Each structure stands twice: as structure tokens, then as C-alpha cells.
Amino acid sequence: MVKTKSVYVCSNCGNDSSKWLGKCPVCGEWNTYVEEIINKDKPSAKSGLHVFDTDKAKPLPLEDVQTSEEPRIDLRDGELNRVLGGGLVAGSLVLIGGEPGIGKSTLILQTVLGLNEIKTLYISGEESARQLKLRADRIDSDSRNCFIVCETNLEQIFVHIRNLNPELVIIDSIQTIFTDVAESSPGSISQVRECSAAILKFAKETNTPVVLIGHINKEGSIAGPKVLEHIVDTVLQFEGDQHYMYRILRSIKNRFGSTAELGIYEMRQNGLREVSNPSELLLTQNHEGLSGASISAAIEGIRPFLIETQALVSTAAYGTPQRSSTGFDLRRMNMLLAVLEKRAGFKLIQKDVFLNIAGGLKVNDPGMDLSVISAVLSSSLDISVEKHVCMAGEVGLSGEIRPVNRIEQRILEAEKLGFSKILVPQNNLKGFTSKVNIEIIQVRKVEEAFRQLFG
Ligand code: TYD
Ligand code: MG
Numbered sequence: 537m538v539k540t541k542s543v544y545v546c547s548n549c550g551n552d553s554s555k556w557l558g559k560c561p562v563c564g565e566w567n568t569y570v571e572e573i574i575n576k577d578k579p580s581a582k583s584g585l586h587v588f589d590t591d592k593a594k595p596l597p598l599e600d601v602q603t604s605e606e607p608r609i610d611l612r613d614g615e616l617n618r619v620l621g622g623g624l625v626a627g628s629l630v631l632i633g634g635e636p637g638i639g640k641s642t643l644i645l646q647t648v649l650g651l652n653e654i655k656t657l658y659i660s661g662e663e664s665a666r667q668l669k670l671r672a673d674r675i676d677s678d679s680r681n682c683f684i685v686c687e688t689n690l691e692q693i694f695v696h697i698r699n700l701n702p703e704l705v706i707i708d709s710i711q712t713i714f715t716d717v718a719e720s721s722p723g724s725i726s727q728v729r730e731c732s733a734a735i736l737k738f739a740k741e742t743n744t745p746v747v748l749i750g751h752i753n754k755e756g757s758i759a760g761p762k763v764l765e766h767i768v769d770t771v772l773q774f775e776g777d778q779h780y781m782y783r784i785l786r787s788i789k790n791r792f793g794s795t796a797e798l799g800i801y802e803m804r805q806n807g808l809r810e811v812s813n814p815s816e817l818l819l820t821q822n823h824e825g826l827s828g829a830s831i832s833a834a835i836e837g838i839r840p841f842l843i844e845t846q847a848l849v850s851t852a853a854y855g856t857p858q859r860s861s862t863g864f865d866l867r868r869m870n871m872l873l874a875v876l877e878k879r880a881g882f883k884l885i886q887k888d889v890f891l892n893i894a895g896g897l898k899v900n901d902p903g904m905d906l907s908v909i910s911a912v913l914s915s916s917l918d919i920s921v922e923k924h925v926c927m928a929g930e931v932g933l934s935g936e937i938r939p940v941n942r943i944e945q946r947i948l949e950a951e952k953l954g955f956s957k958i959l960v961p962q963n964n965l966k967g968f969t970s971k972v973n974i975e976i977i978q979v980r981k982v983e984e985a986f987r988q989l990f991g
Contacts, residue, residue: 544569545725550763563762572726573719606792609704609745612650615801615810616643619772619785621793624704627743628792629736631710631764633750634774639783639803640749641708642671643774646807648706649677656681657702661688661712661722675807688722690715690731694738702744707735709749710764723751732767765789776803780896783808786837798837814841815953824923828915830989831926832907833946833958834899840942840949842926844894845904847911852888863893864908865900872909872931879935879982882916903940905931906959909982910989919990926950927959927985935982939964950974959985 545552547570549563559566608623617623624630634640641663648656649672660668665684672679685696690713697705707713710732714722718730732748739746748768765771769791776783785799800811828847833840845864852858861869869891877884889912893899906929914921928946929937939961940946950958951974962980979985 542571542573545572547725548762550725550729570725572724609651609654611647613647613810614812615785615799616647619787619793619797619799620770621787621790621797624745624747625769625792626745627739628769629732629739629746629748629767630770630772631748631750631768632772632774633752635752635778637778638774638776639801639808640774642675642803643785643801643808644706644708644747644749645671646675646677648682648704649675649679651704652679652681654681654703655700656683656704656706657697657700658682658684658706658708659693659696659713660684660686660708662708674805688712688714690734694734697738705739705744705746707746707748709751711751729763729767732764736767775898777896782811782895782897784836784897794838796837798839814839815843815949825920827918827920828911830907830910830914830921831955832901832904833926833928833950834901834904835940835942835946836897836899836901838942840945842950842953842955843897843899843904845907845911846892846894847908847915848890849884849887849912849916852886857884857886858888858890860889861891863896863898864891864904868905869908871933872905873912875931875933875935875982876909876912880913880986882913884912884916887916901940902930903928903946905929906937906982906985910985913986913990917990921989922957924954924956925959925989926955926957929959929961929964929979929985931982937961937979937981937985944968944970947972947974947976959988 543552543554544556546560546563546565546568548565548568549560551560551562553569556569560568606625608625610623611617632640632644645658645668648658665686668684683700683702687693687696710728711723713731714727715730715734718726720726735746770787771789773786773788774783775786781802783801783803785801787795787797789795800814801808802811830845831842832845834843859866859870873884873889876882891908906927909931910921910927928940928943930940932938943960943964947958948970951972955974957975957977959977959979962978965978977988979988
């Protein structure tokens with residue numbers, strides 16, 4: 537007789553308990569326990585399911601461990617290579633997460649189709665081979681070395697892998713795959729955990745890189761237990777606004793590179809295009825004479841780019857003024873409005889304020905502050921900011937403008953794009969030695985910046 541037993545598993549941290557709990561005692565989250573059936577008679581994935589036990593690892597003194605550079609596969613995609621830290625490391629397990637329809641499958645399919653000399657197996661649990669072919673036709677590339685199989689059973693997947701012996705494996709998506717050792721349905725915590733552990737074992741033992749595509753739940757984190765993020769070597773997040781063409785690929789965790797890297801793509805009719813010079817796309821071509829727009833020399837990851845901040849201030853029609861912001865943290869905007877009220881004497885209490893960062897991008901750089909308040913003030917006064925002026929600076933609670941990182945890169949980028957003046961925080965230029973063809977104005981307080989901009 538098959539003995540079954542159910543356990544309750546926390547969907548946040550993966551902790552299990554024999555009874556349901558309202559609050560997880562390990563991670564402290566509420567309402568995260570879900571019931572899962574476990575089958576006692578079946579062997580667990582840990583106890584020798586897999587066929588890839590080549591030679592067993594032996595303990596080695598640390599000094600004898602070889603430290604030659606990990607061999608990396610050049611993915612022929614500058615953005616993806618950079619985000620991965622210089623290419624895909626052999627034997628690494630990479631997880632790409634993102635909302636549905638953002639372009640995860642497109643990005644990966646397009647990448648593998650461009651790798652003609654690498655034998656790739658694309659395992660699709662979501663789309664049929666025909667759908668994939670239609671997509672590949674849209675992307676318009678011909679590859680002889682990309683094999684497709686629609687399969688969701690992990691044991692079958694390993695059979696295909698053994699038969700084909702690919703150099704790169706793609707699994708789209710990890711939530712659709714299930715293994716016979718776990719009883720619960722695909723996408724459940726124990727399935728995701730068992731499958732990814734088995735795939736990790738395969739990747740490490742055969743030194744084959746594997747890319748997993750993962751779904752995101754409504755809170756914006758990768759669906760499945762947090763352990764999934766712990767298991768893999770690299771977690772990338774593909775994000776963007778569905779209504780805009782731009783997509784950002786961020787590295788959230790990377791055992792083989794920096795997490796400060798960022799890739800920008802544009803979704804086209806025929807696939808994704810790398811955006812190697814973001815500034816040119818993120819600036820409205822001609823905003824001369826328009827109030828409410830200001831340009832910030834921002835840094836995302838380690839790349840500088842110039843981006844337009846747009847604000848609209850209008851008289852509040854109802855009692856409570858509306859505040860809305862796209863691409864910029866709303867709480868931070870409210871803080872900046874309070875600073876503006878105190879320092880510039882504007883009665884923003886009676887005004888609706890709308891803020892938008894051009895291109896549908898989400899920017900986290902604190903150096904955006906100065907351009908946010910300049911745009912709000914510009915709209916409120918209905919005076920435009922001069923066309924060739926840009927700025928960077930964090931604004932503190934007392935209206936002081938605080939230094940920002942990588943000021944040199946910001947200034948050089950602004951110069952490169954033909955700006956004639958840049959406002960920067962005072963005392964931020966220590967060690968800045970380059971000769972530049974752009975007027976640098978140092979400002980200490982927001983009042984000084986306003987005087988420079990609006991006279
Ligand atoms: P997809 O890669 O299927 O998203 P995910 O795998 O993250 O769910 O992307 C689907 C969207 O991308 C779809 O709405 C159509 C759009 N798209 C294009 O605009 N151009 C293209 O060439 C392709 C293939 C898709
Ligand atoms: Mg997909």
C-alpha cells in the first residue's frame with residue numbers, strides 16, 4: 537500500500553510543519569502555509585534518483601583547488617553578457633524571472649538562436665513546438681543547433697538530455713516542470729524545490745549551463761520558495777512596463793559577477809534589440825520651451841544615462857490633492873514635495889502633482905531628486921528649464937544637496953550628449969580632474985539650484 541502523508545510548507549521560506557500555521561515561526565510571514573502531499577514510498581530526489589553521478593567529489597585542501605578563470609560562453613548579446621558578469625559560466629544555473637508577457641521566452645529563444653555553434657536544448661512546458669517556431673520566425677534567425685522539446689516531466693527531460701547531450705539547456709518554465717518523486721502538483725513548493733535541486737545536480741556534475749525561466753507572483757518575487765533563489769547561481773529579473781517598449785534586465789544575485797549591472801532592451805516587432813546607448817532614447821527629442829520637464833544625469837547599475845523627468849502641477853479639484861508617480865518612488869516624491877514647500881514656499885497642499893519618468897523606466901538612483909523637484913517647480917511656475925541644462929544631486933530633508941556617486945561618469949555622459957551646463961552637488965568633485973567642455977555649476981542648497989534654473 538502506498539503511504540501518503542501531508543505536510544504544510546511555508547511558501548516563503550520552505551519551512552515545513554505537520555500542522556497548518558498562521559504565522560511562520562522561521563520567517564515570520566503570515567498566511568504562507570500550504571498543504572502538500574508527500575509519498576513516503578517513493579525515493580526522494582536526494583537519495584540517488586539521478587544518473588549523472590560521474591566521479592564522486594573528494595575533499596581537497598583549499599590551496600589545491602584550481603582557480604583558473606571559469607570558462608564562459610559568449611552569448612553574442614552584449615547586454616546579457618554584461619549582466620551575467622562576462623558571459624554564461626559553464627555549469628552554472630541561471631534563473632530569469634519576470635512578469636508574464638514581459639519577454640523572457642523571447643529573450644532566451646533569441647539568444648540561443650544566435651548561438652549557432654552551441655548545441656542547445658530548449659525545453660518548453662508552456663508553448664507548443666509550433667508556437668515556438670512561429671516565434672522563432674518572427675525573430676528571424678536561422679539556427680541549426682537549437683533543439684526543441686515540449687515536456688514537463690523531469691525524468692523524461694533527463695532522458696532527452698542524455699540522448700541529445702546538449703551544451704546548453706533552457707527550461708521554460710521551472711513552475712511547469714514536475715518530478716515523480718514529489719506528489720504535489722507542478723508549481724508547488726516541493727515540486728519546484730525537488731526539480732531545481734535535481735537540475736542543479738545535473739548542471740554541476742556535467743558542467744552544462746542551465747537557464748531556468750521563472751514566474752513571478754503578485755508580490756513581485758519569484759514564485760516558489762525562497763530556496764529556489766538560494767539554489768541557483770544567478771538570479772536575473774526582466775522588468776519593464778507592458779505599455780512601453782523598454783525592458784530592463786537586472787541582476788539580483790550573481791555568484792560570478794557584480795549585481796550592479798543592468799541591461800536595457802527595446803521590444804520590437806522582430807524581437808528584442810539591445811540598447812547600448814540608453815540616453816539617446818530616453819530623452820524627448822524636443823522639449824524646448826515646455827515647462828515641467830528636466831533632465832537628470834542618472835546612474836543605474838554602473839551605467840550613466842540622461843533621462844527626462846516630467847511633472848505636472850495643477851490646482852486640486854477635490855479636497856485631497858492627488859499625488860501620482862510613475863517610475864519614481866511615491867514616498868520619496870512626497871518627501872521632496874515637503875522640502876519644496878518648506879524651501880521654496882510653494883503651497884503644494886492645494887495642488888495635484890503627477891510625476892513621470894520618461895520611457896516607462898523605474899529609476900532608483902537618489903541622484904534623481906534634484907531633477908524631480910526642478911520639474912515640479914518648473915511646472916508650478918510654468919517656466920521651462922533651459923534645453924541644454926541637466927543635473928544630478930540627492931536632496932536632503934533640510935534642502936541641502938548631497939553628493940552622489942560616480943559624478944565623473946555623469947558629467948562625461950552629459951558632455952558627450954551635447955549638454956552645455958550641469959548642476960552638481962557642492963564638494964562632490966574631489967578628485968575630478970578631467971578637462972571637460974561643459975559648464976559645471978556646484979550647488980549647495982535647493983534654493984541655489986532654483987536660482988540657477990529659474991533666475
Ligand atoms: P514572451 O517572451 O512570450 O513573454 P514571457 O515569456 O515573459 O511570458 O513575450 C511575449 C510578448 O512579447 C508578447 O506580448 C508579444 C511581444 N513580442 C514582440 O513585441 N515582438 C516579438 O518579436 C516577439 C517574439 C514578442
Ligand atoms: Mg514565456
